[in-house]
Amino acid sequence: MQPTRKHPQSAECWALLGLSASYLGAAPETLNCLRKAVALDPKAGLYGHQLALAKPRNQKDKPAPESTEDREALELATEQRPNDALAWLLLASRLVRDGDLGSAEDALKRVMLLAPNYAQAHYLTAYIRGRLKDYVGAQTAITQSLKLNPGYSEAWFYQGLIFDKTGKTNEAAKAYRNTVRLRPSHPQAWKNLAFALKKSGHSTEAKEAFQEYQRRSIPTNK
Numbered sequence: 001m002q003p004t005r006k007h008p009q010s011a012e013c014w015a016l017l018g019l020s021a022s023y024l025g026a027a028p029e030t031l032n033c034l035r036k037a038v039a040l041d042p043k044a045g046l047y048g049h050q051l052a053l054a055k056p057r058n059q060k061d062k063p064a065p066e067s068t069e070d071r072e073a074l075e076l077a078t079e080q081r082p083n084d085a086l087a088w089l090l091l092a093s094r095l096v097r098d099g100d101l102g103s104a105e106d107a108l109k110r111v112m113l114l115a116p117n118y119a120q121a122h123y124l125t126a127y128i129r130g131r132l133k134d135y136v137g138a139q140t141a142i143t144q145s146l147k148l149n150p151g152y153s154e155a156w157f158y159q160g161l162i163f164d165k166t167g168k169t170n171e172a173a174k175a176y177r178n179t180v181r182l183r184p185s186h187p188q189a190w191k192n193l194a195f196a197l198k199k200s201g202h203s204t205e206a207k208e209a210f211q212e213y214q215r216r217s218i219p220t221n222k
Helices: 011-023 027-040 045-057 069-080 085-098 101-114 119-131 135-148 153-165 169-182 187-199 203-217
Strands: none
Touching: 069 085, 085 101, 085 119, 101 119, 119 135, 119 153, 135 153, 153 169, 153 187, 169 187, 187 203
């Protein structure tokens, strides 16, 4: 169940959902969730700041160049509100984009002390551990993320990538199946599922998955 269904009046839950949508590249959903967060808590300047930055980042025709403005604002937010788990999570996300993995992991440790049930924090930890080739640590973190939020499609996809890296083909296929079940419009998951099925000897299913990948990845002429 999405946290917003359980807590529809929680600005923090809507902001978290917006963060998840941002990971998935879902621009309209990102903006809608952040707008809802701002509407519920207009005094929380952090949500408004994220909304302002999300608008130019999600313009397909004119993408905004990366700047240090949002990172500086998030760093200031964590200084001013050291017990704000969401501020730390947003900062960690930005640090990951910057490639500052050590600082990002430190920020995530702070998140987990304040809010250990944030599935996104465990997902980002898994991503960092994977980048550092610590696949055991990555698997531990992604398993916890999925335990907290079984409907987190991107976490299932990343779990599939970890299983691929460690040679666990059957487990990878299961993870990719869950990804496309939750998010059928994920072409890369269909492609990876096809390869995992082929490696595990399921040629017919692999062909079907690859056809689905082609159908969803090739733009149609209007």
